[in-house]
Amino acid sequence: MSWLDRLLGKNETSGQTAKQRLQMVLIHDRADLPPGLLEVIKDDIIAVIAKHTAIDTAKVEVHLEQDTNENRLVAEIPLLTARARKNGAGGK
């Protein structure tokens, strides 16, 4: 990384990248989650919630977060506003 990047505070070092990537990989390894499971969970969550209210299915996100001593499954499910519903965006 060039001194200009450093001056501008851009670009993390490759060592930092390595640490972050490892932390993400290990969350999955330690929880013993098969690849693709988060996608399956996401689809199921969408199906359940869509039965009760309109949601923006394209923007639903399910990911893992690591705290000091626990792993957490985090789902972000944006609800559609009445106006968006009228315009026919998202939803099933």
Added chain:
Amino acid sequence: MSAQVLTVTSGKGGVGKTTVTANLASALAMLGKRVTAIDGDIGLRNLDVVMGLENRIVYDLVDVVEGRCRLRQAMIKDKRQAELYLIPAAQTRDKTAVSPSDMVLICDQLREEMDYIVIDSPAGIERGFRNAVAPADKVLIVTNPEVSAVRDADRIIGLIEAEEKGPGQLILNRVKPAMVSRGDMLSVEDVLDILAVELLGVIPEDERILVASNQGLPLVMHGVNGASAGEAFRNVARRLEGEDVPFLELVQKQTFMSRLKSFMGGNS
């Protein structure tokens, strides 16, 4: 007194298990301890060449297990140290020739006569790994500051805890201080953050390790003149003996000028 069984393992291959085993066994013997090193990598034996004992093999571990010789006959005495022995692996057989209970039995026979038994585990998490870990009193996990090696180390830590051999201690091998300084290598602190395990040793990358293995003379036996990896291995041996030895200062403390230089140069 009864020997302590140390198993050196890593999951990933090529991180330096055999080098660590050879140097650690030698360093412990140099402290006046009675030590037997066992090569657990059946079918791919290597500890014999790294220790320079390959020409003296008559019997091996599988010969002992299958009753073709007594345990003593398979122990090659290292002539350079008073009480250092090697039990080589068989080269023409596979891991299934030995079972975890065979390993426990062999180590139990040796315990009374030794202070340390150091087992070199094969790479992987299958039979050979389970053989090597079965008799362990303490598991030493070798890793490098590199994503794939650290990931495998994490898996191994989980497995040895499941086998109730945990928590294990870490030897971080092949650290390049210059790369750590400029942020292009995981630091000791990064690795400890990720693995949350007790640190036993930090071994710097050292060309003399290859020279030592070319010659079949473990680096710790090369004398004390500034061999930094050798020094690090001797420190590991002393820590195992219960001494409180500070870790080598690998990354130079940065002065204002060196900081400015590395800031401007990017790569220095």
